[in-house]
Amino acid sequence: MCSLFFVSSNYNKFLEIKSIMKNRLSSTKLKFYRVALPEIQSNNIELISIEKSKSAYSISKAPVLIEDDGLFIKSLNGFPGPYSSFIYDTIGNNGVLKLMKGIKDRKAWFKSIFVYNDGTMIKLFYGEINGKISSRMSDGGWGFDPIFIPEKSRMSMGKLHKKAEKNKYSHRGIALEKFIDWYNNIR
Numbered sequence: 736m737c738s739l740f741f742v743s744s745n746y747n748k749f750l751e752i753k754s755i756m757k758n759r760l761s762s763t764k765l766k767f768y769r770v771a772l773p774e775i776q777s778n779n780i781e782l783i784s785i786e787k788s789k790s791a792y793s794i795s796k797a798p799v800l801i802e803d804d805g806l807f808i809k810s811l812n813g814f815p816g817p818y819s820s821f822i823y824d825t826i827g828n829n830g831v832l833k834l835m836k837g838i839k840d841r842k843a844w845f846k847s848i849f850v851y852n853d854g855t856m857i858k859l860f861y862g863e864i865n866g867k868i869s870s871r872m873s874d875g876g877w878g879f880d881p882i883f884i885p886e887k888s889r890m891s892m893g894k895l896h897k898k899a900e901k902n903k904y905s906h907r908g909i910a911l912e913k914f915i916d917w918y919n920n921i922r
């Protein structure tokens with residue numbers, strides 16, 4: 736059995752990843768390595784995530800998986816996108832709802848990029864879901880979950896999280912299924 740480290744400061748992400756993976760990785764145990772990885776400043780989330788995977792590998796010296804996400808709002812020209820963490824930590828969900836006040840077009844999407852890095856190979860996996868920004872905040876979930884309603888749902892991600900249904904709809908679930916298929920094929 737070998738180890739694969741999911742390196743992140745966000746334990747919520749790890750819990751979701753673990754529940755999607757359900758020990759489906761061939762001969763591999765997924766472990767959580769809690770570190771706030773440095774993030775380079777860029778508009779390109781691929782570049783940010785590749786650099787993050789390199790720092791993660793240099794810390795763990797073992798195969799790593801990292802994830803980078805972004806929330807993109809159509810009427811705000813894709814904002815906050817690569818700045819999603821900073822916006823969440825500063826103005827939060829209330830601030831985003833204020834920015835969206837009076838705006839009719841509430842289309843938004845979430846993007847997830849997973850990066851696998853084992854020191855010799857770097858591989859990227861993508862997941863994207865469309866949805867909209869709700870007019871008010873729900874309970875449940877974490878991050879932007881309380882203000883994001885996936886296209887195929889009438890409930891916010893927050894509510895879906897509460898009902899343990901978020902993984903069926905999430906950008907994370909889509910990207911991770913691609914990773915699991917690829918990983919089990921190369922092993």
Ligand code: IMP
Nearest residue numbers: 802803804805819820823877878879880
């Ligand atoms: P990062 O990948 O941790 O930088 O995520 C960017 C921002 O998006 C952070 O503020 C996260 O809390 C938020 N975020 C990432 N994934 C999700 C999710 O599945 N639901 C809600 N917010 C998320």
